[in-house]
Amino acid sequence: MARQQRKAIPRSQLFGPKRGSIGTIVGGILIVLALIVAGGAAWLYQSERSTQLELNPSTLCPKEAGWRPPATYVVLLDQTDPIGELQRKSVANQLLTQMQTDLEGSDAELMKHARVEVWTFGDGAANTYQVGDVQLSLSSVLSMCNPGPPAKWDHLYKNVEVVKKQHARFYASVRDIVESSLRFPEAKQSPVIEALYGIGAQVFSSPAMVDSRKRLLVVSDLLQNTRTLSFFTSKPNFEAWRRTPSSRLAMPNLQDVAVTAFVIPGSRSDLQGEEFARFWVSLLTAAGAARGSHAWLHKIQ
Numbered sequence: 566m567a568r569q570q571r572k573a574i575p576r577s578q579l580f581g582p583k584r585g586s587i588g589t590i591v592g593g594i595l596i597v598l599a600l601i602v603a604g605g606a607a608w609l610y611q612s613e614r615s616t617q618l619e620l621n622p623s624t625l626c627p628k629e630a631g632w633r634p635p636a637t638y639v640v641l642l643d644q645t646d647p648i649g650e651l652q653r654k655s656v657a658n659q660l661l662t663q664m665q666t667d668l669e670g671s672d673a674e675l676m677k678h679a680r681v682e683v684w685t686f687g688d689g690a691a692n693t694y695q696v697g698d699v700q701l702s703l704s705s706v707l708s709m710c711n712p713g714p715p716a717k718w719d720h721l722y723k724n725v726e727v728v729k730k731q732h733a734r735f736y737a738s739v740r741d742i743v744e745s746s747l748r749f750p751e752a753k754q755s756p757v758i759e760a761l762y763g764i765g766a767q768v769f770s771s772p773a774m775v776d777s778r779k780r781l782l783v784v785s786d787l788l789q790n791t792r793t794l795s796f797f798t799s800k801p802n803f804e805a806w807r808r809t810p811s812s813r814l815a816m817p818n819l820q821d822v823a824v825t826a827f828v829i830p831g832s833r834s835d836l837q838g839e840e841f842a843r844f845w846v847s848l849l850t851a852a853g854a855a856r857g858s859h860a861w862l863h864k865i866q
Contacts, residue, residue, distance in 0.1 A: 618678070625731055626710035627678055634710065636679035636778035638667070641764055642743065643785030644687035644702075645752035646831055653747045656784055656865060657740055659827060664739065667780060668711050675778065676711060681735075682768065683707035683742050686760035688752040696759035697814035699791045703763045707742045709735060747784075755790040758848070761817040765852070769822050779822040779855075786831030787845060796836050801844035807851070820853035828864045837864075 618627040626632070640660065648656070668676045682705055689702035712731040761783070769779050788796050793811035806812050826845065831837060842862055849861050 620710070620712065620731070624709050625712045625735060626680065633773055634678060634680035634777060636676055636780065637768065637774060638664070638676075638679050638681045638711070638780045639764060639768055639782070640664075640681075640683045640739075640743065641760060641781065641783045641785075642683065642685045642746050643755070643757065643760075643783070643829075644685050644689075644746065644749040645755040645790075646786055646788070646829075647749060647751055648747060648829060652829070652865075653744055656747060656827065656829065657743050659865060660743060660782060660784060661736060661740055663782060663825065663827075665736070669714055673713060677713040679711045679778070681707075681709050681711055681739065683739065683746065684764060684768075685746050686756065686763070687749065688754045688756070694759075694763050696756070696762050697811050698793055699754075699756050699759045699811075699815070701754075701756040701759050701763070703760060703767075706746055707738065709738060711735060743784075754792075755786075755788055757785055757787055757789045758794070758815050758817065759791070761819065761852070762815050765818040765822070769820075770818055781819065781822050781824045783824065783826040784829065785826065786829045786837070787826060787841070788831045788833065788836060796841065797833065800840050802840070803844045803847035803851075806844075817848070817852045819849065821855050822853075823857055823859050824849055824854045824861055825859050826862050828862055830865070 618629055618632075620626065621628055626634075664681075668679065668681075684703065684705050686701055686703050688700075692702050692704040694701055694703040712728070712735055714732050715725050715728040764781065768774075769781075789801070790797055793809070793815070794806055807816075828837065846861060854861065
């Protein structure tokens with residue numbers, strides 16, 4: 566009877582892979598780990614780089630040469646129809662809450678170092694601005710940059726207390742200027758449309774704004790009252806106003822600006838109904854204002 570031949574067993578099954586194969590696998594693992602570490606370091610550097618910029622001590626804006634703000638955030642305050650002390654506090658609280666939501670919400674990293682400006686308008690003699698036949702005062706009363714809240718990694722490379730103080734000073738400065746700017750005497754006219762035109766022309770139409778996020782909060786009763794258009798003498802009708810010569814001179818350009826108007830109850834709250842709201846929604850649409858999750862009109866009670 567013939568002897569049965571044994572089947573040869575591969576060496577790799579008896580003794581495992583050759584030493585050269587082990588070296589290749591270990592080397593590959595080390596390379597992958599090195600890439601992960603390098604990628605993590607690069608991500609951390611990029612995500613935290615903005616917090617390492619040296620800031621101007623008065624404006625809290627980066628000192629870096631050629632720096633441009635990632636966003637421009639404007640608060641426009643109406644100084645034509647006075648409001649009481651309690652209402653001033655309520656307006657300031659709601660305004661600061663909205664600002665903090667915008668600047669420190671889901672887009673906090675994108676809004677860090679955003680330039681924040683507070684403007685006022687009325688019919689005073691200072692900082693006069695002409696729009697067609699209407700003259701108004703339009704003034705910039707604050708310009709700072711949002712320092713952002715203390716970040717997760719701040720304790721690794723800077724004094725967290727310094728960051729907290731910058732954050733507190735920023736909001737305190739905004740609150741102080743808003744509350745003081747809401748104290749004013751009654752004006753003879755209320756050029757709301759012309760003020761929006763001025764902000765669009767002087768701030769948001771700048772070439773530097775091309776790649777910048779744009780946000781506008783308006784605090785006003787929105788009761789337009791000038792010699793070219795008055796809600797007190799006729800019902801607001803955007804289509805009719807758009808056909809007038811004055812509209813061609815005063816139509817604001819708010820292209821891609823995210824606008825929210827905090828509507829204060831005016832001396833004639835009966836005029837702030839559906840036709841009133843329809844006028845302003847139509848105007849903002851025609852002005853190119855951005856649509857999004859934000860409300861265009863937010864009524865303050």
